[in-house]
Amino acid sequence: MNLSNLLEKELARWNDIISTRTHEPRAYIHRGMVHFKLANIDESIADFDIAEQLDSRLTPYLWQRGLSYYYAEKFADGAKQFEVDLSVNSQDVEETIWRYLCIARLYGAAKARQSLLSVKNDPRLVMRRVYDLYAGHCSTNDVLTVGTNNDKRAKFYGYLYVGLYFEAENQTDQARHYMTQALNEYEIDDYMWHVAAIHQKLRGWDYTNSKFKIQNSKLRKSDAI
Numbered sequence: 001m002n003l004s005n006l007l008e009k010e011l012a013r014w015n016d017i018i019s020t021r022t023h024e025p026r027a028y029i030h031r032g033m034v035h036f037k038l039a040n041i042d043e044s045i046a047d048f049d050i051a052e053q054l055d056s057r058l059t060p061y062l063w064q065r066g067l068s069y070y071y072a073e074k075f076a077d078g079a080k081q082f083e084v085d086l087s088v089n090s091q092d093v094e095e096t097i098w099r100y101l102c103i104a105r106l107y108g109a110a111k112a113r114q115s116l117l118s119v120k121n122d123p124r125l126v127m128r129r130v131y132d133l134y135a136g137h138c139s140t141n142d143v144l145t146v147g148t149n150n151d152k153r154a155k156f157y158g159y160l161y162v163g164l165y166f167e168a169e170n171q172t173d174q175a176r177h178y179m180t181q182a183l184n185e186y187e188i189d190d191y192m193w194h195v196a197a198i199h200q201k202l203r204g205w206d207y208t209n210s211k212f213k214i215q216n217s218k219l220r221k222s223d224a225i
Contacts, residue, residue: 010034025051025058036068037194039201044068060088066098067195070105071202078102086117093119093127097161100134104168112168126154130161140165156186160196176205 014031021027032047048065052058063085069078082099089095096117104112116135122128126146132138140162147154163179166172183196 004038007034007038011038023054025054028054029058029062029064032068033064033191036064036071036198039198041068041072041202045072045074060084063095063098064191066095066102070098070102071198073105075102075105079106090117091119091121093122093124093131097130097134097164101164101168109168109170124154124157126157127161130157133162133165152186153188153190156182156188156190156193156196159186160192163196163199176200176203180205 011031011034014027014034018024018027018031028047028051032044032051035041035044035047045065045068048062048068052062052065062081066078066081066085069075069081079099079102082095082102085095086092086099096119100112100116103115113134113136119131122131126143129138129143129146133140133143143158143162144155146158149155159178159182163175163177163182166174166178179196179199183193183200187193
């Protein structure tokens with residue numbers, strides 16, 4: 001069964017769960033994540049909004065909605081979401097970088113770099129290098145050489161964020177090159193792998209050569225609600 005069919009089955013399962021648990025906010029978050037993986041971006045935002053309405057304490061933890069805002073081209077909303085997220089997790093490089101990416105799409109990379117928030121304690125070496133790249137303190141090669149080829153997670157994140165860096169710089173060919181490598185060469189069991197897949201789909205890039213060896217375990221990694 002291909003990835004799309006697996007995701008459709010997963011969506012149907014969450015529809016069934018929500019039909020009997022209409023006031024469970026985390027069920028809407030999980031369904032929203034599946035909608036995102038299917039490129040149903042507006043539907044994903046709607047589910048994250050319902051989750052927030054059911055429990056306002058979730059607002060600073062809805063990083064998934066920030067990603068959906070980015071791909072819905074609601075960049076101001078995305079930047080705001082990530083700023084709120086950082087109020088409870090101020091040392092998260094990824095939240096900081098996605099805020100940068102939203103600002104770059106609104107005002108340009110130079111403005112985004114000027115407003116880049118300080119983060120110093122991310123335990124992942126690759127993400128520390130990613131931060132340095134976006135801050136203008138290292139090269140893309142410094143990011144891409146982190147870890148060995150056996151460290152797929154580090155490699156995936158390096159190539160993903162280098163690709164996104166080039167998108168912010170309006171260098172589409174470079175962005176496509178590195179995002180494609182992240183997707184095809186360093187598949188990992190992670191929501192962000194689906195971000196790479198959706199990025200390519202929404203940009204109209206060819207990703208038919210992707211391995212897509214996603215197992216049911218990947219789709220069900222966040223089942224508990």
